[in-house]
Every structure is written in C-alpha cells, then in structure tokens.
Amino acid sequence: MNVPTGRLSNTLLTALAPISWGTTYAVATEFLPPNHPLLVASMRSLPIGILLTIGLRKLPKGNWWWRIFILGGLNIGVFQALLFIAAYRLPGGVAATAGAIQPLLVVFFAWQILSKKPSKLSIIAAIAGFIGVGLLVLDPAARLDTIGITAALAGAGAMGLGTVLVKLWKPPVSLIVFTAWQLTVGGLILLPIALISEGSFTEVTRTNLWGFVYLGLIGTGLAYGLWFRGINKLSATAVSYLGLLSPVVATLIGYVFLQETFTLVQLIGIAIVLIAILMGQQSQSS
Secondary structure, three states, X not given: OOOOHHHHHHHHHHXXXXXXXXXXXXXXXXXXXXXXXXXXXXXXXXXXXXXXXXXXXXXXXXXXXXXXXXXXXXXXHHHHHHHHHHHHHOOHHHHHHHHOOHHHHHHHHHHHHOOOOOOHHHHHHHHHHHHHHHHHHOOOOOOOOHHHHHHHHHHHHHXXXXXXXXXXXXXXXXXXXXXXXXXXXXXXHHHHHHHHHHOOOOOOOHHHHHHHHHHHHHHHHHHHHHHHHHHHHOOHHHHHHHOOHHHHHHHHHHHHHOOOOOOHHHHHHHHHHHHHHHHHHHHHHO
C-alpha cells in the first residue's frame, strides 16, 4: 500500500486516540470509583473542558453555539450516556460488537451528508471490521437485550454522525479551542443525568484522583484533540476505521495486565480488524 508520508503520520497520530480509549476499561475498573459510570464520564470531560475554555478565553460565536451543542452532545454527551446504558445491559463483548458498526454508519452518513459515494472496498472493510471485533470480544453464550442493543447502535450512530458533521462544518477556531468546547458541552449534558441516576461519589481516594488525571488529560483531552485533528486532516470514513483499534487494545491489556483469557479465535479477530483498518485506509487513498 503506497501511502504518502504526511497521510501516514496523520493516520498514526489519529490512531493514538482509540488506542488510549482502549485503556479506559482497565483504568476505570482498577483506579476509579465503582458504580458511577456516567459521573465518571462527566468528570473525565467537564473539568478539562472548562479549564481549557477559561484558559483560552474564546467562546463560540453566532451559529457555532448551536453547532457546538450538537457536536458536543453527539461526540461526547449522548455517545457516552448510550455507551454506558449498553454496558450496563449487555455483556462487554456484545456492546463492543454493536459499537463496531460505526465505520459502516460513517460510510453511510458521509455518502448522504458529504456526497462521498462509498467504494466497494470501504464497505467490505467496514463489514470485515465488524466481524473481526465480534470474533475478538463476543461470547457465544452472551445474552441479548433489546434496550442494550438499541443503545449501543444509537451510540455508534451518534458519534458516527458527529464525526461527519465535524468534517462538514469545519471549525473556525484552533483544534484545542474546538476540543475544549465539545468537552465542556458533553460534560454538562452528562452531569445532571449522572447526579440524578447515580448520585455523587461517596469517597474519592488518591488512586481515584490519579485515574481521573489520566483519563481527563490523556484519555479525553489529548485523545479527542487527536481525533478531531484526524477528522480535519483525513476523511471522516478513514478516521472511523481507526476506532476499531479500541477493542483490540482493551483485549490485549486485559490479557497482559488483568489475567483475562486470550484464545486463537481472538487472535484471528485481531488479524481481521487490522486488515480491515488497512483496507479502510486504502479505500480512502485510492
């Protein structure tokens, strides 16, 4: 595959975002307060978003007020809320597999909104990625739940649509300002939902604080910044395929650090996912 150096570096930088998101499960289970997933999601977005917005001293203007509300909701607030609903009602493997449909949805949204007609290779890559993630994380005995499946699919659709709209609207400010706005809006959407449904933390330890620092700075602020940068530099569809790296990283971390099992089927799943990502990048550069 002949990929220009600039495109390759942009792809690798963007890939760091889903790689960091793949560490979220391990960090959340080992370092963060239990039983407060929505509040954790809000706290990983809101503080860093507010600090950046205050420090940068720049607010949206004109129609960017409602645009940033939509983008912050789709990419962070609504996406995170639906993600955790799915996680509560479904086994992790089922939720991850349903979420892996996102590249296929981005292909569709890009076609309808950006008039980017999908190639056969891009569709095949999206389907292959979905199958690969299924082999990687899906338990044959897993139970299915209608609400959970709907939430997982809707969450994938929310961030998929948000990804395409970022490409359509092209932010008028620097990347760091644009990221700060979305983190703030997303966190503000999540906070009241979290407090009503979960209540506040009963105790926050020093270990918890380190977990929040990592998720806030690396797993959210830096990761979303790289993700939005990637959308600006690459096609929305190309970026969406990179999201398939997240369950791959989560599975490998679980095996290496959390003593979780790792099978031949999962190895085949990883291989299919990586091939799908390469096919997806090729489909956008050809």
